[in-house]
Amino acid sequence: MNKLNFLKPDKNNLNIYLYTGSILIIISILDVFLSSFFKINATNFLPETLSLFLPLLFGLIGLHLVRIEFSGIKYLDLLNKNINTNNFNGLLTLLIIFMIILAAPPALSWFIFDANISGDTKDACTGTGACWTYIKVWFRRFMYGMYPNELQWRINVSFIILVALAFVGYFAGEKLKKFLTLYYVIIYPIIAYILIYYLISGGAFGLEWVETGAWGGLSLTFIVSFFCLIFCFPIGMLLALGRRSSLPTIKYFSVGFIEFWRGVPLITVLFMSSVMFPMFLPEDFFMDKLVRVIIAISLFEAAYVAEVIRGGLQALPRGQYDAAKSLGMGYWKMHIFVILPQALKLVIPGIANTFLALVKDTPLIFVVGLMEIAGMLGLAKTNPKWLGFAMEGYVFAAIIFWIICYAMSKYSYNLEIKYKTER
Amino acid sequence: MSDPIIKIENMNKWFGDFQVLKDINLSVEKNKKIVVCGPSGSGKSTLIRCVNRLEEHQKGSIIVDGTELNENTKNIEQVRAEVGMVFQQFNLFPHLSILDNCTLAPIWVKKMPKKEAEDLAMKQLEQVQISDQAQKFPGQLSGGQQQRCAIARALCMQPKIMLFDEPTSALDPEMIKEVLDAMVNLAKQGMTMIVVTHEMGFAKEVADEVIFMDEGMIIEKANTKDFFANPKSERTKLFLSQIL
Numbered sequence: 156m157n158k159l160n161f162l163k164p165d166k167n168n169l170n171i172y173l174y175t176g177s178i179l180i181i182i183s184i185l186d187v188f189l190s191s192f193f194k195i196n197a198t199n200f201l202p203e204t205l206s207l208f209l210p211l212l213f214g215l216i217g218l219h220l221v222r223i224e225f226s227g228i229k230y231l232d233l234l235n236k237n238i239n240t241n242n243f244n245g246l247l248t249l250l251i252i253f254m255i256i257l258a259a260p261p262a263l264s265w266f267i268f269d270a271n272i273s274g275d276t277k278d279a280c281t282g283t284g285a286c287w288t289y290i291k292v293w294f295r296r297f298m299y300g301m302y303p304n305e306l307q308w309r310i311n312v313s314f315i316i317l318v319a320l321a322f323v324g325y326f327a328g329e330k331l332k333k334f335l336t337l338y339y340v341i342i343y344p345i346i347a348y349i350l351i352y353y354l355i356s357g358g359a360f361g362l363e364w365v366e367t368g369a370w371g372g373l374s375l376t377f378i379v380s381f382f383c384l385i386f387c388f389p390i391g392m393l394l395a396l397g398r399r400s401s402l403p404t405i406k407y408f409s410v411g412f413i414e415f416w417r418g419v420p421l422i423t424v425l426f427m428s429s430v431m432f433p434m435f436l437p438e439d440f441f442m443d444k445l446v447r448v449i450i451a452i453s454l455f456e457a458a459y460v461a462e463v464i465r466g467g468l469q470a471l472p473r474g475q476y477d478a479a480k481s482l483g484m485g486y487w488k489m490h491i492f493v494i495l496p497q498a499l500k501l502v503i504p505g506i507a508n509t510f511l512a513l514v515k516d517t518p519l520i521f522v523v524g525l526m527e528i529a530g531m532l533g534l535a536k537t538n539p540k541w542l543g544f545a546m547e548g549y550v551f552a553a554i555i556f557w558i559i560c561y562a563m564s565k566y567s568y569n570l571e572i573k574y575k576t577e578r
Numbered sequence: 579m580s581d582p583i584i585k586i587e588n589m590n591k592w593f594g595d596f597q598v599l600k601d602i603n604l605s606v607e608k609n610k611k612i613v614v615c616g617p618s619g620s621g622k623s624t625l626i627r628c629v630n631r632l633e634e635h636q637k638g639s640i641i642v643d644g645t646e647l648n649e650n651t652k653n654i655e656q657v658r659a660e661v662g663m664v665f666q667q668f669n670l671f672p673h674l675s676i677l678d679n680c681t682l683a684p685i686w687v688k689k690m691p692k693k694e695a696e697d698l699a700m701k702q703l704e705q706v707q708i709s710d711q712a713q714k715f716p717g718q719l720s721g722g723q724q725q726r727c728a729i730a731r732a733l734c735m736q737p738k739i740m741l742f743d744e745p746t747s748a749l750d751p752e753m754i755k756e757v758l759d760a761m762v763n764l765a766k767q768g769m770t771m772i773v774v775t776h777e778m779g780f781a782k783e784v785a786d787e788v789i790f791m792d793e794g795m796i797i798e799k800a801n802t803k804d805f806f807a808n809p810k811s812e813r814t815k816l817f818l819s820q821i822l
Contacts (some may be wrong), residue, residue, distance in 0.1 A: 477632050478669035478728075482683035482735060483659030485651070494684055496673050574673075 164223050172220045173231070179217030183210035184252065191257050218245035219498045277541060289544040290551050293535045297551070300371015300526050306363060310374050313354040317347055344385045351378060367445040371526040373555065379449060379527065386453035387513070388506075391460025396490065398465055409461070416458035421479060422519050424451050429523035448520050456513045463505035467498035500574045507567030511560050528552055583608045583739060583770055584629060589638035591624060598624050599635070600794045606739075611771045613781040613802075616791035617817065622774045625791070626741045629772065630654075630661045633715060659687055662732030666744040668724040670716035676703070677712040677729050680734045688735065695734070702730040706760045722753030726760050733764075740764065742773040778822060782806060790814045 164172040171255070187210050189195040218239050226232055238248045269284030272291060280286035299307050319344060324335050355378075358364035370378070397409030416424075428451035429444060436442070471494060479489040499506075518529035526534060532548040535541060582605035585659040591599040598621045614622045620753040628640060631647050631654050640647045642657045671679050671769055680699035690698070703709040706726035708719075716724055725745055732740060736787060742761065746754040758780050765771060765784040775781070783790055788805040790798040790813075798805065798814045809815050 173766055216580055318679075341608075472667070472669075474667050474669035475671065477627075477665065478671070480632060480665035481630055481658055481661070482731070483687045484683060488686050492686060493671055497671075500673065522765050 164220050166223055166226060169223060169226060172223060173226075173228075176217040178218030179213045179220065181215035181217075183212075183249070184256070186210040186213075187256050192260055201388050208362070209295070210253070211246075214249040215242065215245055217500075218242075221261075241313070273538070285550070286544050286548050287547065289535075289541055289547050293541075293548075296372060296531050296535060297528055298372045299374055300531055301369040302365060302371065302374075303363075303369070306357075306365060309354050309357070309362070313350045314377070314526065316350060320346060344382075347381065366576060367443050370445070372531050373528045375520075375525065376559075378515050379445075379452065379517050379520060379525075382449045383452045383456060383517075384510055385514055386449070387456040387460050390453065390457035392464055392495070394457060394461035395464035398461065399468060412572075413458045413461050416455050417462070419455075421452070421455055421516055422522055424455050425519055425522050427451075444523060445525065448525060449525060452513070452516070456509060459509045460506065460510075463502050463509055464498060465501035466505065467500075468494065470501050471497055495553040500571075503567055503571045503574070507564060510567075511563055514559060514563070515556060528555065536558065583643050584772075585639075585641040586629075587639050589628065589635045589640060590631065590635060591621075591628065591635045591637075591757055598794050599628070602638070602796060604789070604796065604799075606770065606772065608738075609746055609768045609770055610786045611765050611784050611794070612771075612773070612787050612789060613785040613815075614772065614774045614789045614791060615776065615778070615781065615821075616797075619663055620791045621794040622791045623743050626663075626772050626774055629739075629741060630658050630663060632663075653686075659683075660736055660737055661739045661741060662735055662737035663741045664725070664728050664732055664743065664745045666719070666747050668716070668728045668748070670728055670731070672716050675713055675715055676708070678733045679716070679727065683697065683731075684734050696737075699730070699734050702733045703727070705733070705763065706730050707756075721749045722756045725753075725757045729757075729760055729764070739770045739772070742771065742775065744774050744776070746775065746777055776821065778806075790817065792817075 159401040164176075219242065221231060222235055222239055222245075223231070224235070226235075239245050267284070269285055271280045271282050271284070272287040273279055275287050276293055277286075277289075279288045295304060295307065299310055302310065302358040323338065326333060353359055354362070355370070356367070372402060394409045395415055395426045397405045398413065400406045400409070425448060428447045432447060433442075475493055475497065478488065479493040484493070517527055520527060521530040521533065530553050532545075532552055536548055584604070584606040586602050586604040589599060590813060591595065598802040602625060604625075614625065616622050623678050624633055628635050628647075629642060631640075635647075643660055645653050645657050647654060647657060662816040670676075671682070674682060677696065677699055680702060681692070684695040684698065685692055700709055700712065703712055706729055708723050708726050708730070711719060711723060711727075716727070719727065729745075745761070749757060753779070758777060761771075761773070761780065762784055770782075773780070774784075785802045787801050789796055790805070790809075790811075792813055798809060798811050800810070805814075806818070809818055
């Protein structure tokens with residue numbers, strides 16, 4: 156048997172170090188676990204201040220002992236290479252594990268064990284945890300706003316149709332592939348507009364008319380985000396090209412436009428669109444509030460998109476322009492086939508950033524009286540019958556926004572991988 | 579003597595205050611091969627970039643195949659479609675396959691049917707011996723292969739004139755030969771060529787005339803034999819003694 160040196164664990168006595176180390180780590184984690192979940196303090200014979208540091212100390216020594224280079228055990232090597240490279244990293248790892256263990260019981264009890272979901276009134280919420288009854292009762296409002304309950308199938312149907320139509324691209328045959336861009340850029344938005352105009356808004360084909368002021372909740376978030384995304388992208392692209400144009404009129408118009416919209420806060424833009432804008436219009440001219448808001452947000456975000464795309468255009472080497480020109484391509488052919496496909500690919504992360512910001516900016520439309528999900532939340536929390544449940548509402552909205560945004564960010568990441576090319 | 583296909587008269591060009599080209603007079607007849615050499619910064623690249631107006635000249639005139647190069651963008655696009663160009667950095671389109679690189683301009687500029695363009699492209703790729711790489715992307719090819727693809731891409735427009743802007747300067751010595759071979763092959767087929775290069779071996783083999791430039795001026799213009807055997811100006815002698 157080789158001599159043991161606990162300060163410098165080595166491969167010769169691998170098993171001894173491994174077992175001692177593992178036992179120490181398990182003891183330390185178990186101790187925290189027991190005290191957090193079952194309120195059992197195994198070290199209560201020691202002073203209280205020590206009892207917190209003891210598991211940390213045990214864990215650290217344990218991690219030190221298992222830190223054996225090239226042990227030949229795959230998982231141990233992975234552990235040592237990634238999270239246990241030195242004492243400091245080991246300490247951080249332990250602290251994070253402890254924090255998760257300590258935070259789990261209160262979080263779980265608030266979310267699940269002490270929460271209530273039964274009943275239809277505030278009185279049903281007797282536990283100390285969350286009152287999910289509140290979300291349950293208000294669920295339709297959070298999803299559809301003030302849209303009449305018996306007509307909500309219209310929103311569902313049109314959203315289902317739109318989602319189904321969005322997946323057309325996956326099933327299109329070789330022959331139809333080249334029309335896909337046309338479909339997504341022009342035909343799809345038109346279909347979406349028609350659906351929303353006739354089915355959700357109604358007023359024709361025997362469908363009852365529902366004014367846009369009654370729309371709201373998550374469905375309104377989707378409608379506003381969808382149209383703003385669709386409009387702001389092409390406008391932004393044209394502005395980016397315009398800003399790089401050699402024609403002074405176009406160039407300075409683009410610069411002025413971009414700098415104006417980037418210089419004002421969205422909330423004032425929305426306010427102006429709803430309060431000031433109608434003052435400049437003739438009396439009998441009517442433009443729906445929702446349309447005005449969508450135009451305002453689209454123009455606002457287009458300025459940001461323009462600058463992101465311009466970054467991509469500037470990143471392309473001049474040789475690409477030279478090559479395209481030398482083949483006889485004019486301005487538009489060069490940009491459509493050579494420059495933009497490369498530039499847009501480069502700026503996918505930036506575009507995704509802007510789009511995520513856009514989706515999360517939609518709650519601001521409350522300033523003009525449109526209540527999407529966060530707006531409905533504000534309404535619900537001031538309802539006298541349901542005072543005091545703001546927390547549940549915000550947690551609910553946060554989860555929904557997180558799911559939407561995470562899906563978008565995941566999608567943009569997939570696009571990045573799909574269009575990756577080597578230079 | 580036939581009419582020159584490129585006629586440059588008293589052409590001057592400035593970059594800001596700096597005059598890059600001074601009173602350039604040059605005429606190139608059909609099927610002639612011209613090699614332009616000279617030290618770096620002498621304006622030789624700028625000269626051939628002026629021929630398809632990637633650079634604008636400020637004074638004098640350039641007439642390519644009967645069309646004067648001026649502000650008229652229609653004319654310029656037409657000239658560019660007739661003049662092929664190969665760059666030092668290849669400048670292939672990295673997001674398109676080799677085949678698509680070659681068919682893009684014929685399809686969209688010359689309005690050639692897709693099938694026909696692809697056949698033509700495969701023929702040109704075969705000429706430069708990379709038809710087996712047609713489905714790959716530029717990033718997957720070696721420098722020499724990329725440059726040969728760039729030659730094929732330019733040829734797919736069926737140009738009357740080919741311009742080469744230091745086509746071998748960014749290549750490993752081993753790959754220079756394969757590109758030069760492709761160019762020699764092209765020269766033998768009777769293409770009108772203007773080549774900016776430091777490869778004097780290539781100049782001796784294919785050039786009809788050699789032009790030596792320095793400080794934005796054409797110092798010497800002579801047929802290949804005379805140029806190398808008895809250069810007239812001192813500057814040319816010095817340059818040749820250093821490069822050969």
